[in-house]
Every structure is written in structure tokens, then in C-alpha cells.
Amino acid sequence: MENGRSVPCGSGQVGRLDNDTVLCNTKHTYEQRFGVLDIASEAKPVPVVPGNDHRNYGMVVSPDGQKFAFLSPKGTASDYFLCGTEPGSTPKKIQRTGESATLGDFTVFIEWR
Numbered sequence: 871m872e873n874g875r876s877v878p879c880g881s882g883q884v885g886r887l888d889n890d891t892v893l894c895n896t897k898h899t900y901e902q903r904f905g906v907l908d909i910a911s912e913a914k915p916v917p918v919v920p921g922n923d924h925r926n927y928g929m930v931v932s933p934d935g936q937k938f939a940f941l942s943p944k945g946t947a948s949d950y951f952l953c954g955t956e957p958g959s960t961p962k963k964i965q966r967t968g969e970s971a972t973l974g975d976f977t978v979f980i981e982w983r
Contacts, residue, residue: 919959
């Protein structure tokens, strides 16, 4: 719910990109692609990442609204990715080394700093 209105985000809102735009976790409606939604125009979400057969879960949006992290499990493998929030962005796999070495399959992000 945004400004007293329902936001058509499929299976949930990942985070706010700016005052008028949210990133939607649209796994059931856009082939696991996420979507950018302008809440002021009441338009449908615009897909962000290429279609795929993974079950992607949006985790957290960067403070500037330019990137987001998501978990992408398929079968027994689970990987984290960073992606731009612009439609057509290409996700980049996060290597579980260095600062990311402690990422587990059930990590919960509270905030991006």
C-alpha cells in the first residue's frame, strides 16, 4: 500500500527506488524478472532482468535506488546476484569470497549500507 493506494506488485515489493517508483518481486507474473513500477501512473511493472527459470527473491535495494540484491535458487544451488534497477539490466553473480564469504542460503538483509 503506497499513499493509501494498493500497489500491483505481484508477490510483493522489494523496495523503494525513489518517491514515485518501487521494485516489485514479480516472480509469478514476469518469468522471475522483477519489475519497476511507477506508482504515480498506475502502470504495470516493467520487467528488469531477462526471463529465466530460477525462483528469484528480491532481498534489498541500495540506498540510491540504482541496484538491488537477489537470491536465485535452482535445484540444489543458490546464488546471490547484484543487478541494476533499470529495465534490461544484466545481473552479476556475487562470489562468496571476502566480505561475501559468510552469505548463506538463508541470509536475510535488513538494510544496504
